[in-house]
Amino acid sequence: MTDQGIKSRPRYQPLEIDPAGRHHLLVVPSEDVPSDAVAEGFAPSAFEVWTVVRKSALPPSAITEEAAGTVRAFRSPAHLFSALEERLARETMGLRLYAVGPEDFLWDVYGVGEKAGLSPQEMRFTHSGTKARRIFCVHCRAVTEKVTTSIVTCSGCGASLFVRDHFSRRLSAFMGVQVDAEAPGDVPAAEELYA
Amino acid sequence: MTAAPTLSVRIREIEPLGASLKRFALEPAHGGELPTPAPGAHILLTLRDGGRVMKNAYSLVSPAAARDRYEIIVRRVAQSRGGSAFLHQQAREGDVIDIGYPVNLFPLQAKARKHLLIGGGIGITPLLSHLHLLKARGLKFEMHQLCAPEEAGVFEALLAPYGEAGEILVHGTGRARFDLAGILARQPLGTHVYTCGPRTLMEAVATTASALGWPAGKIHKESFGENSGGLPFKAMLARSGIEVEVGETQSLLEAVEAAGIDAPCLCRGGACGECKVSVLEGEVEHRDDFLSAEEKASQGAIMLCVSRARGARLVLDL
Ligand code: FES
Numbered sequence: 001m002t003d004q005g006i007k008s009r010p011r012y013q014p015l016e017i018d019p020a021g022r023h024h025l026l027v028v029p030s031e032d033v034p035s036d037a038v039a040e041g042f043a044p045s046a047f048e049v050w051t052v053v054r055k056s057a058l059p060p061s062a063i064t065e066e067a068a069g070t071v072r073a074f075r076s077p078a079h080l081f082s083a084l085e086e087r088l089a090r091e092t093m094g095l096r097l098y099a100v101g102p103e104d105f106l107w108d109v110y111g112v113g114e115k116a117g118l119s120p121q122e123m124r125f126t127h128s129g130t131k132a133r134r135i136f137c138v139h140c141r142a143v144t145e146k147v148t149t150s151i152v153t154c155s156g157c158g159a160s161l162f163v164r165d166h167f168s169r170r171l172s173a174f175m176g177v178q179v180d181a182e183a184p185g186d187v188p189a190a191e192e193l194y195a
Numbered sequence: 196m197t198a199a200p201t202l203s204v205r206i207r208e209i210e211p212l213g214a215s216l217k218r219f220a221l222e223p224a225h226g227g228e229l230p231t232p233a234p235g236a237h238i239l240l241t242l243r244d245g246g247r248v249m250k251n252a253y254s255l256v257s258p259a260a261a262r263d264r265y266e267i268i269v270r271r272v273a274q275s276r277g278g279s280a281f282l283h284q285q286a287r288e289g290d291v292i293d294i295g296y297p298v299n300l301f302p303l304q305a306k307a308r309k310h311l312l313i314g315g316g317i318g319i320t321p322l323l324s325h326l327h328l329l330k331a332r333g334l335k336f337e338m339h340q341l342c343a344p345e346e347a348g349v350f351e352a353l354l355a356p357y358g359e360a361g362e363i364l365v366h367g368t369g370r371a372r373f374d375l376a377g378i379l380a381r382q383p384l385g386t387h388v389y390t391c392g393p394r395t396l397m398e399a400v401a402t403t404a405s406a407l408g409w410p411a412g413k414i415h416k417e418s419f420g421e422n423s424g425g426l427p428f429k430a431m432l433a434r435s436g437i438e439v440e441v442g443e444t445q446s447l448l449e450a451v452e453a454a455g456i457d458a459p460c461l462c463r464g465g466a467c468g469e470c471k472v473s474v475l476e477g478e479v480e481h482r483d484d485f486l487s488a489e490e491k492a493s494q495g496a497i498m499l500c501v502s503r504a505r506g507a508r509l510v511l512d513l
Contacts, residue, residue, distance in 0.1 A: 022408035093382045094408025117308035117385015121410035 010107075010167055012127040014039035015100055017046050021122070022094030024048065024068065027084065027109055029077050029101040030129070037100045037128035045069045047098065050084070052077055077105065081112060088116035100126045104134040104145070107172030131194040135163055136173035143173060151179055151190035160187045163194070201241065201293040202229065207264060209288055213349035215271040216317070217283060218256070220264045224291045228262040232297035234328040235321045235389075235417070237462065238265060239295035242281050248452065251278030252463040254321035254391075254417070255297060259328065265294070270317040277449075300466045301389065301417040303328060308385030311378070312338040313400055315392020319350060321417050322391060330360040337362045337382075341373060341396065370396070379404050391417040394482075418464040418484055418501070425480070428504035432456065432513045433475055441503070448499040451513065458499055458513065465501035472499055476510035479503070 016039040017024060026033065026047040033044060033051075049071045056075060066087075074080040088097075097118055099109040106125045113123050132146040135154075142156020147163060154161050154176060161176030168175065180186045204221040211217050223229055232238075232255050242249040257266035271283040286292075301321050303310060310329055312322045319340055329336045338361065340350050347367030354363050366373045379388070379400075388409070390400040397416045404414050424444045431438045432451070441450040448470060451458045461469040465483030474497050481491040483498035490496060497511065 020405065020408060020410070088384055091384045092380065093384060093386055093404075093413075094380070095384060096408070117306070117383070119306070119410055119412050121412050 010103070010125070010169075012106075012125055015042060015098060015124070015126040017042070018096045018124060021096030023091075024096050024098065025050065025087075026098040026100070027080060028052070028099070029080075029105045031073075033100060034128040037126045048072075050074060050080055052080055077108075081108065084109070084112050085116070088112065088118070091116070095122065097123045098125070099123075100128050102129045102132065103127060103167075104172055107167075107169060110169060111172055133163060133194050134173040135161060135176040136168065136171050137161055137176050139178055144176070147174075147176075148192055148194045149190040150193050151187060152176065201295055203291055204229075204265070204294055206286060206288050206290045206292070209286065212268065212353070213346055215283075216268055216346075216349060217271075218266055218268050219282065219286070220257075220266050221292075221294065222264045229265055230296055231262060232259055232265070232324075233299040233302055234259050234324045235301035235303060236297040236299035236324070237301075237321065238267070238297050239461065239463065240267075240278070240282075241293040241295075242278055242286075243292075244277070244281050244285065247277070249278040249281060249449075250452065250460065250463065251282075252461075254301075254324065256320050256323040258331075259324065265297075268317065268320050268323075295461075298461055298467070300462055301391070301415065303389075304387045304413075304415070306385075307387040307413075308335065309383055309387075310334060310336040311382055311386050311388040312336060313375075313378075313388065313390040313392075313396070314338070314340045315390075315396040316342055316346075318390070318392030318396070318417070319353065320391070322389065323353065325389065326354070326357040330357050333360070335361065337378075338364070339373070339378065340365045341370065341392065342367055344368065370399075375399060376403050376407065379407050379409065387413045387415060389415045389417070394418070416466075416484060418462075418466050425503045428506070429508045430504070431476075431508065431510045433510055434513055446500055447497070447503060447509075451499060456513065460500055463500045465498050468498070470499040471496050473512035474509060475512055477508055478505040479509065480505045 015037050024047045027050040029052045031051055031053050046068055048068055051073050053073045097113050099106050132148050135144045135147045137154040137156055140157035142154055144152055144155040150163055152161050159178045160180055162179040164175045166175040203224040205224045207222040208220040209217055237252050237254045239250055239252050253267035255265050256268055269279050269282045272279050303325055314322045342350050344367040347365050350365050388404055390397045401414050427443050428441050429438055439450045439454045441447050459469050461467040468485040479494055479497045480503050482501040485498055
């Protein structure tokens with residue numbers, strides 16, 4: 001049950017600019033762009049960067065210019081996402097949207113981009129930081145966050161879920177399937193796999 | 196190649212729309228209903244003038260939901276390759292002709308948040324059927340139609356029924372005054388552009404849009420192969436063992452058909468890929484939208500409907 005060989009597991013590339021774009025917006029769920037996630041020759045000044053500082057009081061950055069080279073800080077990912085929705089709704093063609101961060105953040109960004117009409121050709125994602133997974137329980141549909149183990153107890157129905165490699169872009173989560181459905185109570189030991 | 200199934204239709208009405216445009220309404224010759232076409236679809240007409248057989252592709256302009264008739268608009272071109280002149284001069288109401296089933300190579304994209312339509316001249320025709328659907332579904336659109344000044348009135352009349360549903364502009368003042376880059380630059384995210392008209396216009400739309408950062412997947416062209424003329428050349432058909440002369444105003448496909456060979460074709464505009472034939476010898480001047488840049492460079496194949504020889508002779512595996 002360990003070899004999963006599943007195709008829906010997303011693959012990521014180091015962050016690189018798409019020269020075909022006219023304006024480049026990069027969002028990260030951290031204070032800085034993680035330096036280990038970027039490709040050689042990456043120039044932050046070519047991007048407009050949105051960061052998350054996770055503080056209720058934002059540093060005074062009065063100018064929120066929408067141009068390459070500017071940085072805008074947000075209180076929380078939720079704060080960033082609502083600004084992103086509003087921003088994309090008034091953007092014009094030619095924008096490229098980039099995200100660097102853990103998987104659940106990336107696919108939340110994907111969802112916002114897709115809703116605004118961006119195609120996969122206009123978005124680029126780079127994985128960085130924790131490999132912890134967001135797990136969607138296929139039985140009760142509850143979501144369990146920050147899962148690092150091969151087996152997890154569902155936060156909704158309490159079932160022992162096997163963490164699959166099957167990733168749903170629509171739900172921005174990996175699938176969790178009850179591991180002891182056939183032999184109740186027969187739950188293998190959880191391994192730490194996604195730290 | 197087996198011939199595609201055809202439908203028999205009767206010309207119900209011929210309506211002149213301007214100096215060189217006529218609208219033809221076609222109804223099923225033996226009663227019943229016609230197949231439902233997708234918006235943007237075209238049909239292939241087989242026209243017989245004595246012993247001469249001509250095949251021409253025309254976009255349907257009637258609403259997709261109307262199954263009692265198909266409507267097409269035909270322009271009488273100065274250098275007609277036969278089909279359009281035949282329809283303008285000889286076709287009569289009541290005549291029965293054969294048409295192919297509708298084929299759609301120019302569909303509206305379901306995921307688009309907005310549809311930008313750019314037509315040039317008679318390239319308006321597939322866009323008219325898109326407009327029916329956009330209006331019926333209440334979708335967001337913007338349409339720009341370029342044309343000669345004297346035809347602005349005709350196109351305005353054709354577009355009038357859709358004006359209140361979206362933004363429509365007819366530009367009768369020529370390409371120089373048409374701010375293509377400005378229009379493309381201000382489109383909201385999620386817009387798809389559809390263009391049909393002279394090759395130069397479609398190319399300008401595609402290159403300007405990509406320069407402005409539009410991804411290829413949001414740029415859609417419908418070719419009409421009106422540029423299939425050029426210098427005359429000879430084509431040796433290796434399998435059939437005959438040589439055909441391709442005249443200045445004739446396409447290679449038409450020359451092959453005139454020689455009695457039933458070559459496969461669907462769009463006759465360099466888009467569908469149906470008429471692809473291997474090239475054994477000679478250099479091709481590629482004019483299609485089907486082959487990839489690498490395939491074109493390798494000179495291994497030609498699209499019979501629009502492309503020609505660069506030199507005096509081609510040898511084809513046909
Ligand atoms: S007939 Fe469609 S590409 Fe030639």
